[in-house]
Amino acid sequence: xxxxxxxxxxxxxxxxxxxxxxxxxxxxxxxxxxxxxxxxxxxxxxxxxxxxxxxxxxxxxxxxxxxxxxxxxxxxxxxxxxxxxxxxxxxxxxx
Amino acid sequence: xxxxxxxxxxxxxxxxxxxxxxxxxxxxxxxxxxxxxxxxxxxxxxxxxxxxxxxxxxxxxxxxxxxxxxxxxxxxxxxxxxxxxxxxxxxxxxxxxxxxxxxxxxxxxxxxxxxxxxxxxxxxxxxxxxxxxxxxxxxxxxxxxxxxxxxxxxxxxxxxxxxxxxxxxxxxxxxxxxxxxxxxxxxxxxxxxxxxxxxxxxxxxxxxxxxxxxxxxxxxxxxxxxxxxxxxxxxxxxxxxxxxxxxxxxxxxxxxxxxxxxxxxxxxxxxxxxxxxxxxxxxxxxxxxxxxxxxxxxxxxxxxxxxxxxxxxxxxxxxxxxxxxxxxxxxxxxxxxxxxxxxxxxxxxxxxxxxxxxxxxxxxxxxxxxxxxxxxxxxxxxxxxxxxxxxxxxxxxxxxxxxxxxxxxxxxxxxxxxxxxxxxxxxxxxxxxxxxxxxxxxxxxxxxxxxxxxxxxxxxxxxxxxxxxxxxxxxxxxxxxxx
Numbered sequence: 001x002x003x004x005x006x007x008x009x010x011x012x013x014x015x016x017x018x019x020x021x022x023x024x025x026x027x028x029x030x031x032x033x034x035x036x037x038x039x040x041x042x043x044x045x046x047x048x049x050x051x052x053x054x055x056x057x058x059x060x061x062x063x064x065x066x067x068x069x070x071x072x073x074x075x076x077x078x079x080x081x082x083x084x085x086x087x088x089x090x091x092x093x094x095x
Numbered sequence: 096x097x098x099x100x101x102x103x104x105x106x107x108x109x110x111x112x113x114x115x116x117x118x119x120x121x122x123x124x125x126x127x128x129x130x131x132x133x134x135x136x137x138x139x140x141x142x143x144x145x146x147x148x149x150x151x152x153x154x155x156x157x158x159x160x161x162x163x164x165x166x167x168x169x170x171x172x173x174x175x176x177x178x179x180x181x182x183x184x185x186x187x188x189x190x191x192x193x194x195x196x197x198x199x200x201x202x203x204x205x206x207x208x209x210x211x212x213x214x215x216x217x218x219x220x221x222x223x224x225x226x227x228x229x230x231x232x233x234x235x236x237x238x239x240x241x242x243x244x245x246x247x248x249x250x251x252x253x254x255x256x257x258x259x260x261x262x263x264x265x266x267x268x269x270x271x272x273x274x275x276x277x278x279x280x281x282x283x284x285x286x287x288x289x290x291x292x293x294x295x296x297x298x299x300x301x302x303x304x305x306x307x308x309x310x311x312x313x314x315x316x317x318x319x320x321x322x323x324x325x326x327x328x329x330x331x332x333x334x335x336x337x338x339x340x341x342x343x344x345x346x347x348x349x350x351x352x353x354x355x356x357x358x359x360x361x362x363x364x365x366x367x368x369x370x371x372x373x374x375x376x377x378x379x380x381x382x383x384x385x386x387x388x389x390x391x392x393x394x395x396x397x398x399x400x401x402x403x404x405x406x407x408x409x410x411x412x413x414x415x416x417x418x419x420x421x422x423x424x425x426x427x428x429x430x431x432x433x434x435x436x437x438x439x440x441x442x443x444x445x446x447x448x449x450x451x452x453x454x455x456x457x458x459x460x461x462x463x464x465x466x467x468x469x470x471x472x473x474x475x476x477x478x479x480x481x482x483x484x485x486x487x488x489x490x491x492x493x494x495x496x497x498x499x500x501x502x503x504x505x506x507x508x509x510x511x512x513x514x515x516x517x518x519x520x521x522x523x524x525x526x527x528x529x530x531x532x533x534x535x536x537x538x539x540x541x542x543x544x545x546x547x548x549x550x551x552x553x554x555x556x557x558x559x560x561x562x563x564x565x566x567x568x569x570x571x572x573x574x575x576x577x578x
Contacts, residue, residue: 014175053170053369058375059377060376062145062148066114071131088179090234
């Protein structure tokens with residue numbers, strides 16, 4: 001499967017990765033190669049095989065509904081670039 | 096051209112747990128910002144989500160209450176998008192394998208009009224935090240206390256054909272989730288919110304029209320208003336030769352209109368994939384049995400029993416079923432045996448839905464806080480049934496019971512409210528009234544029979560409301576006939 005340069009721009013945008021124009025063409029080739037590799041799987045007949053959501057035989061373990069975490073706001077906010085009155089501050093998001 | 100409206104709802108019910116879906120932080124409402132957001136909720140490196148067992152129990156309760164399939168191995172998935180109140184950059188949700196599969200509910204649209212609405216699925220997910228845009232100049236403030244709060248997203252089929260049906264369905268689900276104790280239903284606090292998918296199509300056409308999704312409707316009134324506006328907007332577009340764009344819209348209650356939310360449009364590529372941190376959620380049948388054993392009698396079964404066993408009308412039964420506490424109060428009243436026999440269910444329903452509800456509303460109380468408990472109400476009703484007091488006097492007694500701890504019998508006794516059933520006593524009062532109103536008597540006998548109520552009122556007043564109304568009516572008619 002061949003990706004277009006617009007596909008690359010869209011993927012980069014969704015992942016919030018800034019790309020130089022000059023990086024787009026090589027990335028397009030690399031990602032297309034990866035997709036082609038994975039596409040070989042489509043040749044396998046998977047009729048009757050249950051889709052696998054997770055490798056291995058692990059099952060989810062559950063915890064009881066108890067409040068076990070105390071307030072650690074000061075410690076958790078210490079690395080944040082900006083906080084005020086207990087809030088994290090970020091550049092204004094226009095709705 | 097006539098148009099048909101098609102509506103499907105996505106309802107987010109916040110599950111009433113103490114701790115979050117994937118962490119041990121508290122879910123209590125109204126805490127100081129970010130004091131209930133732990134390292135897991137913040138998506139800090141090195142943390143792992145661990146699922147809250149009660150969240151799974153609550154999803155199973157919902158499945159049992161809606162005759163829905165339960166997925167034995169369901170899976171959590173990551174829904175990827177960037178927004179400051181979603182610290183991980185993805186929301187943990189369920190996509191391909193939701194815990195609750197297809198189900199259905201039958202809702203009452205209006206008196207005597209029922210409709211079955213199919214439910215496509217219900218899946219578990221975490222809520223995001225809150226963004227506050229107007230608190231600090233030029234910056235957005237983020238409170239992550241809500242991040243990780245458990246939600247059950249209930250997705251209906253596009254089965255509704257009017258705003259009224261959508262509201263009836265939403266109300267039904269709202270009552271149901273409270274009834275089975277999985278959600279507090281508090282719409283102001285956002286515990287129960289609706290998104291509506293609305294489209295129109297020419298009547299008779301089988302394909303659906305292009306839909307718009309209206310987000311975050313947090314009251315039944317807004318749900319109704321938003322749908323009514325949106326339907327009109329789409330019909331106007333189509334009738335003027337334009338087309339409807341598939342998009343997300345917001346309802347603006349101040350202007351009573353829906354508006355496009357273009358900012359979210361381009362991000363509609365969520366790149367779902369199974370969350371590698373969370374292996375499949377396996378729900379064993381023993382787990383389901385255990386949950387089933389803790390379920391209350393389901394609303395539809397209880398409602399049917401009220402109608403068949405207790406001979407209530409559907410609307411009386413619906414009113415009692417609006418809240419589980421009401422239904423239980425009713426059952427408790429009719430289980431009392433004040434004089435070794437039960438009071439009439441119909442009378443009990445009337446009083447609970449009428450006088451008692453009215454009083455509770457007026458004082459902004461819920462039935463749990465009622466000053467009048469079932470055994471006291473049952474005694475009062477027994478006195479109406481055995482003719483000791485009339486229904487009207489009973490209201491007076493009820494007022495007294497509300498403000499004191501006294502029982503109906505004591506109040507009737509101490510206030511002398513016992514109904515006058517002594518024929519000669521009533522006749523004496525009738526004679527006085529007739530003697531005092533000769534002109535009205537003449538008019539009545541001249542054919543103006545409407546005046547009967549005047550005489551009834553006058554005698555009733557003379558008796559201080561205590562004359563037995565049935566007897567009084569009969570005796571008055573007889574007496575006036577004699578002339």
